Amino acid sequence: MLRSFGKLVERQIRKAQAEGQLEGLEGEGHPLPNRSSEAQSDPAIAAGHRIMAQAGVLPEEFDIKKQLDAACKVYATLADPEDRKGAMAEIAELEMRYNMARDARRAFMR
DSSP: OHHHHHHHHHHHHHHHHHTTTTSSOTTTTSOOOOOGGGGGSOHHHHHHHHHHHHHTOOOHHHHHHHHHHHHHHHHHHOOSHHHHHHHHHHHHHHHHHHHHHHHHHHHHHO
């Protein structure tokens, strides 16, 4: 059954290619986006996140995660102990806010 489904999919792809339906699509010629984190999540939630991202509306935790990643990069470049201490305090606050936002979303989704 899987083999016949695979053949059906391949035929549909070849048909779409022959008709030119796969040309000029958004992102053509660029590498696929890294979505490795979606592999461990629920496909329905991952699809919902992609739709929200394309619409420009993401949960707060995504914005906080970007801020957290940027703060970690800054921390790695600092040499002064006082600067590192301040950066670490910022990272700790962002981690706390990120975890709270993530937990709130998960509780809402249950």
